[in-house]
Amino acid sequence: MTRRLAQALAALLLLAVPAAAQTWPDRPVRLVVPYTAGGATDVGARVLAEALGQVLPQPVVVENRVGAAGMIAAEFVARAPADGHTLLFNNTSHAVLRVVVPNAAIDPIRQLSPVAILSEMPMVMLVANGFPAQDGREFLAKIKAEPGKYDYGSTGGGGTLGMAALLFLKATGLAMNEIPYRGGAPATLDLAAGRIALVYDIALTGLQTAKGGQARAFAVTSPQRSAAAPEVPTWREIGVDAEMVVWQAVFVPSATPAPIQQALHAAIARVQGTEAIRRKWTELGVDRVLATPPEESARYVVRDVERWEGLMPPAR
Numbered sequence: 001m002t003r004r005l006a007q008a009l010a011a012l013l014l015l016a017v018p019a020a021a022q023t024w025p026d027r028p029v030r031l032v033v034p035y036t037a038g039g040a041t042d043v044g045a046r047v048l049a050e051a052l053g054q055v056l057p058q059p060v061v062v063e064n065r066v067g068a069a070g071m072i073a074a075e076f077v078a079r080a081p082a083d084g085h086t087l088l089f090n091n092t093s094h095a096v097l098r099v100v101v102p103n104a105a106i107d108p109i110r111q112l113s114p115v116a117i118l119s120e121m122p123m124v125m126l127v128a129n130g131f132p133a134q135d136g137r138e139f140l141a142k143i144k145a146e147p148g149k150y151d152y153g154s155t156g157g158g159g160t161l162g163m164a165a166l167l168f169l170k171a172t173g174l175a176m177n178e179i180p181y182r183g184g185a186p187a188t189l190d191l192a193a194g195r196i197a198l199v200y201d202i203a204l205t206g207l208q209t210a211k212g213g214q215a216r217a218f219a220v221t222s223p224q225r226s227a228a229a230p231e232v233p234t235w236r237e238i239g240v241d242a243e244m245v246v247w248q249a250v251f252v253p254s255a256t257p258a259p260i261q262q263a264l265h266a267a268i269a270r271v272q273g274t275e276a277i278r279r280k281w282t283e284l285g286v287d288r289v290l291a292t293p294p295e296e297s298a299r300y301v302v303r304d305v306e307r308w309e310g311l312m313p314p315a316r
Contacts, residue, residue, distance in 0.1 A: 024260050025058040030086045031250075032063050032077050034070035034093075036183050040202040044248050045089040047280055048118065051271035062089075069158030070094065071101040071108065074251075078111040082255035084264055088112060091202070092246045093159050095304040099312040100158035109305055112251040114297035115261050116268045119281055120245045120288040122222035123164040124206030124232070126215040130194045136218040136238030139198075140172060147175035152198040153187030154178050160246050161187065164200035164221060167311065168235075171242035191215050202246050203228065203285030221245070228285045245287070247304070249297060261294050 029052070033045045042064065049060040065073040070093055080086035097108045125136065131150075133139040143150060154162040161184055169176065176198065181187040184201050191199045192214040201209060203220065207229050210217035217232045221244040225234055235242055250268065252261060269291040271277055281289045292300060 022263070024084050024263055025056060027085060028058050029056070029060045029084070030063050031060055031089050032065055032073045032086065033089050034065065034067075034073035036066055036185075037064050039184055040204040040206075041089065041091050041248070043204055043284070044091075044119070047277070047284070048089065048250070048268075048271070051274070051277050052267055055267055055270055068104075069097065069100045069156060071097055071104050071106075074108040074112060075104065075106050077251065078106045078108065078253055080253060082253040082257070084252060084256055084260040086253075087115075087264075088251040089248065090251065091160060091248045092163065092244075092304065092308070094249070094251070095301065095308045096158055096163065096312050098305075099309050100156070109301070111254050113254045113256065113261070113294065114249045114251050114301050115265050115294050116250050116272075117290050117292040117297045117300050118248045118250065118268070118272065119286040119290060120222075120247050121203040121284075121286045122220035122226055123160060123200045123244055123246060124203050124210065124217050124229075124285075125168075125219040125221070125235070126188070126191060126199045126201055126206055126209060127218050128191050128194050128197050128215060129213075131197050133218075136233060136240075139218055140174070140239055143174045143176060144172075148177065150197040151177045151179045151195075152200075153181050153191060153196045155181055155183060155187065159184075160202055161200050163308065163312075164244055165198075167221075167242050167244055168200070168240060170311070171235075171240050188214065203287075207285045222287060224287075226285060226287055228282060228287075247300070249301070258294075265291070265294055 031049050033042050035041045045062050049062050052060045077088040133142050154165050156162045187199050190196050219235050219238050220226050220232050221235050223243050272291040278289045
């Protein structure tokens with residue numbers, strides 16, 4: 001009943017928007033992703049783009065604009081015409097852009113507005129198959145006994161891999177060596193080869209890595225176990241006093257008229273309420289499938305910005 005009600009409300013929202021917004025979209029919509037094709041964020045963007053393309057009169061095309069920890073894509077969208085035809089698809093890393101790229105030409109928090117939070121999922125603690133520990137508690141004990149000996153993969157402080165690792169090390173007081181990578185895929189390859197001991201990856205791809213036997217999933221970072229991998233304990237269960245969920249969201253230039261934002265949100269709510277896309281998200285490791293309204297989404301992002309900007313070290 002809840003899903004049917006959500007679908008009905010979304011349909012009513014589409015009818016309620018002013019006539020000016022009813023012409024949107026009148027050409028293909030670009031969904032800009034700050035990361036490389038094939039990565040977790042890109043996969044999520046393509047799931048949404050395919051679904052939206054089935055309910056909108058125009059196609060939704062994913063466009064990858066990589067660089068500067070996501071700021072290149074953010075600036076591109078912020079400077080685009082505020083007409084709902086150029087959107088940004090990003091995740092929790094958006095919350096630290098101002099810290100990671102402090103002298104950027106735009107303020108990504110003020111100049112980009114979230115139209116909807118789409119999902120929440122954990123990060124997965126992936127440990128190399130050859131590492132001498134059988135579970136998360138043994139891993140912590142081994143790292144504690146030999147500080148500075150082992151390496152972890154990261155995409156830097158501005159990516160979710162680095163954010164999860166930073167929170168993990170702060171919460172445990174452990175010492176490991178950061179090995180930087182240009183993306184999660186090469187970090188995972190080195191993990192599978194045993195060249196590094198640890199990688200944090202978003203559940204969307206991290207659980208597939210574990211299920212494929214390339215590494216072992218020792219924990220998820222969410223408050224509860226993931227429905228996609230109920231056998232994997234949480235951080236707190238293995239002794240890490242912290243939690244983290246990764247969200248994905250769609251942003252528009254802040255000057256985008258409210259009726260267009262409402263029409264876009266209605267389309268997103270419509271597809272997010274379908275059983276098919278909910279099943280697809282769940283299979284990809286998403287714990288909560290959402291379609292929060294713009295005002296609620298803005299408050300959500302601001303809270304996360306305040307949290308992460310307080311944790312992140314200033315850029316050098």
